[in-house]
Amino acid sequence: MIRGAEGFFLTLEGGDGVGKSTLQRLLNQRIVDAGYDVVMCREPGGTALGEKLRSALLGSKKNEVDPLAELLIFLSARAQLSAEIIKPALKRGAIVICDRFTDSSIAYQHYGRGIKKSIVEDLNAIATEGLTPDRTILLDLDPAIGSMRNVQAQDYMEQETINFHNRVREGYLSLAKEFTERWLIVDALQEEGIIVDLVWTDLKKRIRG
Ligand code: TYD
Numbered sequence: 001m002i003r004g005a006e007g008f009f010l011t012l013e014g015g016d017g018v019g020k021s022t023l024q025r026l027l028n029q030r031i032v033d034a035g036y037d038v039v040m041c042r043e044p045g046g047t048a049l050g051e052k053l054r055s056a057l058l059g060s061k062k063n064e065v066d067p068l069a070e071l072l073i074f075l076s077a078r079a080q081l082s083a084e085i086i087k088p089a090l091k092r093g094a095i096v097i098c099d100r101f102t103d104s105s106i107a108y109q110h111y112g113r114g115i116k117k118s119i120v121e122d123l124n125a126i127a128t129e130g131l132t133p134d135r136t137i138l139l140d141l142d143p144a145i146g147s148m149r150n151v152q153a154q155d156y157m158e159q160e161t162i163n164f165h166n167r168v169r170e171g172y173l174s175l176a177k178e179f180t181e182r183w184l185i186v187d188a189l190q191e192e193g194i195i196v197d198l199v200w201t202d203l204k205k206r207i208r209g
Helices: 020-033 048-058 067-091 100-114 117-130 143-149 161-179 192-206
Strands: 008-014 038-042 095-099 133-139 181-189
Touching: 008 067, 008 100, 008 192, 020 095, 020 133, 020 192, 038 067, 048 067, 067 095, 067 100, 067 117, 067 192, 100 117, 100 133, 100 161, 133 161, 133 192, 143 161, 161 181, 181 192
Parallel strands: 008 095, 008 133, 038 095, 133 181
Antiparallel strands: none
């Protein structure tokens, strides 16, 4: 397993509408103010190719995309993002914060869609050449509340049933409880200032210098 050997690789995970992008923006400010080199990215996307794959996929209609085709598109975008952005940034010692990564595929494509876990794990390892986050924040929220926060412009994934989103949530929670040394579970119902304080305190303990 390759970890962010020189830099530090933090990923943000959770269901739709849990506030990952707000946390990423607020965290970025703290890290820049503290003088660190920080790189932000998101999945799917984060590269020219990845953004095209993102629009192709998220612009699709519900039930139009085959689950395996869907998984492979996420993995393609991930392979490009890892090679083009994440690995070079970690190599030069930066802190990389990615909105979603390998665990999203386990949560959505395995727990949500039902693709065998070992298939998703193996393909994740191939796409990233074994890159694993140093720390993962799970913003945990009841999907019924997440979908209320996300009423405009729902993409085809957000239009999935509440049962699908409940499976994704339970999947995330079981991953986080299995690998407690990597995951931090945060109650996403808390006020955003409290969440960013909590995550920044956790991160400061782990980064060098
Ligand atoms: P996005 O608009 O980025 O949603 P969010 O703001 O909630 O992150 O859309 C990404 C969607 O794709 C989201 O519903 C989660 C899903 N997804 C997967 O199903 N598998 C994956 O591997 C990734 C990266 C995302």
